[in-house]
Amino acid sequence: MLNALCRWCEVIVNRDGGQWVQRFEEGRPVHELRRAGDCTTTGTTLRFEIDRALLTGALDVQRIERRLAAFNAEVPCTRATLVVKTNTDM
Structure with missing residues (x-):
């Protein structure tokens, strides 16, 4: 999805x-x-x-990071990380 x-x-x-x-x-x-x-x-x-165009508004990056940390704790053999790039990074 x-x-x-x-x-x-x-x-x-x-x-x-x-x-x-x-x-x-x-x-x-x-x-x-x-x-x-x-x-x-x-x-x-x-x-x-x-x-x-579909997802407007600000992303809650801290919330996403907390969810990834919880996922990593629940599934110890994984390492999920978030990298955010802005238009100036591209």
């Missing part, structure tokens, strides 16, 4: 010796899941840009 609320969303999964990538724009897949290369680590990265 997240990808439907974003201008774009990219999922990167490292597992089984490979890095797998799929990108969505406005909720639609740009391409099928594809192997992007070899990898010796495991983990998932989710990158996205919120569609400000």
Whole structure:
């Protein structure tokens, strides 16, 4: 559902010796899941840009950080982090 609320969303999964990538724009897949290369680590990265036409107003970054911290505490084998970039960072 997240990808439907974003201008774009990219999922990167490292597992089984490979890095797998799929990108969505406005909720639609740009391409099928594809192997992007070899990898010796495991983990998932989710990158996205919120569609400000759909989600207006300020984001409560501190609330999101608290939720991620709670998630990390409940699932010890994970590490969820939040990186916020503004228009000036791009």
